Amino acid sequence: MFNYTISWVQLLLTLTFSITQLSNLVKLSEALLFNSTQIAFVCKLLNFNLQHRSMLKLEEFLRQPTLTKVxxxxxxxxxxxxxxxxxxxxxxxxxxxxxxxFYALFPLMDRNPDGSKKLPLPIWLPFDSNKYYHTIWFSEVLSIAVGAWINSNIDILSYTLMTLGTAQFEILKNRLRNLVKTSNEFVEEDLVLEKMKQCVIHFNDINRLIDLIEKTLSNGIFVQFLCSVIFICMTGFQILVISFRSMQFVLLLTYFCCLTCQVVMYCWYGHILMNSSEDIAEACYMTEWFNGTQKIQRMFVIIMERAKRPVKLRAANFFYLNLQTLMAILRSSYSYFAVLWHIYSNQ
Known part of the structure; x- marks a missing residue:
């Protein structure tokens, strides 16, 4: 409740500030910069709580013997x-x-053009912030720290789950490569077929694991991707319109690196997972299948045909988590940035 309260209050105050600054493009972009991040965080936190049963089911599924007996x-x-x-x-x-x-330091080092003190976040307050400046400054820094900690927890958990899926595909490929071991051109058909049966069960369990990961996390990742387009656009705009000698400029560069890394990792680990699943067919081909019986060779063909469809994580059935999606996000961000800069230049 504490996390929800502090996150929603922070979001509502920044959104209210955005409405009051519709005529000021610079201040509006500064507010939207943080709003996009906060909306993504609140949605991911909400999705994580709504999907808590799926998360418990996912945790239990990771204890399956096919995934743990290694x-x-x-x-x-x-x-x-x-x-x-x-x-x-x-x-x-x-x-x-x-x-x-940097969020804590830049208001203490930079001043507004009129000489008044800045706050870490651009928020609307129904009273004079200068009278309670230190209290508001501490509250905002605390809310930013809490949000950053929880947000990074959800992200790192997501990266780890995707990585576990990739590791299981690597284990399956290793088993398939060593499936047919010959000694004096003799292959024990029953033993190989039993191992192949276990590989098929393992393959199906990995696919079920990926489905559970997608069901649990995809909605939050979808909002993260949408907000990332706004974030990258607004950050680039803010970097150009503020003084490069200010502490806020350093903050924006660091903030840009942090949240871009956040999106890149989702796409990167999703892309690695997809590539790992695509290599299942190659692993079948790399074994000594030609020394097996016709029944064994037919089984290999069936597995290879099934593996032609790679496993892809999706964000709410709209985006695939891969490098192509990352490039689409960057292209969209640049397009919106170009429009925003054109409007600002004309003004």
Whole structure:
């Protein structure tokens, strides 16, 4: 309730400020810059709570024997992928901390043109903020810190779940490559067919895992992508219209890097997951299938035909999480930025 209250109050005050500044393009863009981030965060938090049963089901599904019974070599594959996402998560955390620090410092170092003190966030207040400046400053910094912490938690959890799906595909590919082992041109058909059956069950369970991840997170990611277009556009505009010697300029650059990294990681890990699933057919081909019986070869053909359709994570059935979507977001952001800059130049 504390998180919800502080997030919604912050969003409503910034939206009210935006309405009062419709005639001032610079201040309006500054407010929309933070609003886009806050709307995405509130929607992701709301989706996470609405989908809490799916999250519990997902956590339980990760304990399936087909996903947990692994050899030492396969366990190392999982650890390798998890270590990678932890490093990325740590970098993302550091960027979030730096952004919060800059949000706290820039109002103390920069002043408004009329000499009055700035606030970390452009919000509407029904009273004179100068009378309670330090209290408001502390409250805003606290709300930014709380939002950054929870937002990064949801993002890193999403990256980790996608990475676990990729690791399972890598384990499955490793098993398929080593499926047919020959000794003096002799292949135990029953043993190979039983292993293939286990691989098919594993493949189906991975697909069910990805479906659960998509059901749990896709709506929040969809809002994140939509708001990212506004965020990138407004940040670029703000960087051009404010003084590069101000602390706010440094804040905007850091903020841009942090939230762009947030979107890039969703698309990057989704793209890796898709590529990993596409390689299942190649893994079947790389085994010694030619030494198997006709029944074994037919089974390989069936698996390869099924693997032709790669696994893709979707954001609310509108966007795929891949690099093509990332480029579409960047192109859209630039288009809106160009229109906004043209309007500002004419004014």
């Amino acid at each position: 050899t030492e070599e396969e366990d190392n594959i999982i650890r390798h992928y998890v270590r990678g996402v932890r490093r990325i998560g740590l970098i993302f955390r550091v960027l979030c901390v730096v952004v919060v620090i």
